[in-house]
Amino acid sequence: MGLDFVGRGTEETDGNIITTTIDKVVNWGRKNSLWPMPFGTACCAIEMMATLASKFDLSRFGSEAIRFSPRQSDLLIVSGRISIKMMPVLKRIYDQMPDPKWVISMGACASCGGVFDTYTLIQGVDQFIPVDVYIPGCPPRPEDLIDAVLQVQQKIASGASPKGVEVVYE
Amino acid sequence: MSEENQVEEQPKPLVLEKLEANYADARLAQDASRGTVIIVIRKERAYAVLEYLKTDPELAYTFLVDVTAVDNSQMESELMQFDYARFMVVYQLYSYQGQCRLRVKVPVHENDLNIPSVTGLWKGANWLERETYDMFGINFEGHPDLRRILMPDDFEGHPLRKDYPLRGRGERERFNFDKQNA
Numbered sequence: 479m480g481l482d483f484v485g486r487g488t489e490e491t492d493g494n495i496i497t498t499t500i501d502k503v504v505n506w507g508r509k510n511s512l513w514p515m516p517f518g519t520a521c522c523a524i525e526m527m528a529t530l531a532s533k534f535d536l537s538r539f540g541s542e543a544i545r546f547s548p549r550q551s552d553l554l555i556v557s558g559r560i561s562i563k564m565m566p567v568l569k570r571i572y573d574q575m576p577d578p579k580w581v582i583s584m585g586a587c588a589s590c591g592g593v594f595d596t597y598t599l600i601q602g603v604d605q606f607i608p609v610d611v612y613i614p615g616c617p618p619r620p621e622d623l624i625d626a627v628l629q630v631q632q633k634i635a636s637g638a639s640p641k642g643v644e645v646v647y648e
Numbered sequence: 649m650s651e652e653n654q655v656e657e658q659p660k661p662l663v664l665e666k667l668e669a670n671y672a673d674a675r676l677a678q679d680a681s682r683g684t685v686i687i688v689i690r691k692e693r694a695y696a697v698l699e700y701l702k703t704d705p706e707l708a709y710t711f712l713v714d715v716t717a718v719d720n721s722q723m724e725s726e727l728m729q730f731d732y733a734r735f736m737v738v739y740q741l742y743s744y745q746g747q748c749r750l751r752v753k754v755p756v757h758e759n760d761l762n763i764p765s766v767t768g769l770w771k772g773a774n775w776l777e778r779e780t781y782d783m784f785g786i787n788f789e790g791h792p793d794l795r796r797i798l799m800p801d802d803f804e805g806h807p808l809r810k811d812y813p814l815r816g817r818g819e820r821e822r823f824n825f826d827k828q829n830a
């Protein structure tokens with residue numbers, strides 16, 4: 479969380495002025511206040527709940543505020559199987575989230591259908607919504623989810639735009 | 649010969665005795681599996697028998713545990729058994745009074761998928777029959793609201809039929825977001 483992106487100013491200002499760019503400050507803020515929208519539909523969601531709860535405590539990494547409204551969140555965590563009946567709902571929730579927004583696809587099922595190669599299951603949500611970070615595993619450990627959130631944070635800090643953004647403004 | 653191998657003479661279950669006395673014409677076959685009596689009955693008499701099983705004070709199968717179906721189209725021996733009836737609708741009943749289970753099976757031919765709904769007897773049959781309709785295409789006559797329950801409303805086909813491809817007919821790759829979100 480360190481302020482590694484700032485300049486310390488000159489001798490005369492005696493450290494009272496710091497210099498940086500607005501993008502870096504904004505990204506620093508975004509990175510450390512990710513508000514996840516949990517979309518748990520199956521067993522992976524149990525691991526996600528464990529990650530959010532006190533033992534693993536995702537809030538240590540600045541993702542304190544879990545939002546159950548897509549309009550207030552900027553990180554979608556898809557954890558679990560998505561059926562063809564559920565996919566339009568997921569797409570709608572993704573569309574409702576304000577930009578910039580990031581997506582984590584948690585577990586084998588969300589990423590590629592897992593073992594459920596059947597008529598009813600979407601074989602990877604990335605066919606319909608852009609995914610920034612995939613987590614392998616069935617189910618992934620809570621540490622894996624924390625790692626994925628950290629990777630999203632790194633991505634934000636580096637100034638890269640989310641996968642879902644098609645137009646990059648210079 | 650050890651004692652365990654000696655077959656004990658089981659008393660005939662009450663339900664079989666009573667059905668034999670009252671509905672001998674309805675019964676096609678009977679069996680037992682792990683303490684559960686299984687009876688196969690004629691479709692025309694199915695409603696009457698199920699009503700009797702529920703309302704008879706001695707039997708009192710008041711709890712309908714499940715309604716489902718089996719597609720026998722790829723099991724020649726099963727098919728032939730009941731005059732090539734492709735589907736078998738299965739009712740699982742439980743009697744709190746007698747503390748015993750009963751499985752009632754009704755053969756249903758492919759060219760006549762109608763069967764009377766039992767929602768009038770057990771309200772809980774509503775969603776169970778909707779599921780059976782959704783998955784197998786059995787038409788429950790007299791059901792108050794026979795719509796799909798698991799698959800999307802615009803889904804075509806009945807996925808638990810044996811001739812439905814496991815990976816579907818491409819519905820998982822293409823669907824119309826605009827229409828479904830309307």
Ligand code: SF4
Pocket residue numbers: 520521522523557558559584585586587588592615616617618
């Ligand atoms: S990846 Fe495994 S744990 Fe996760 S939803 Fe699929 S089956 Fe469940």
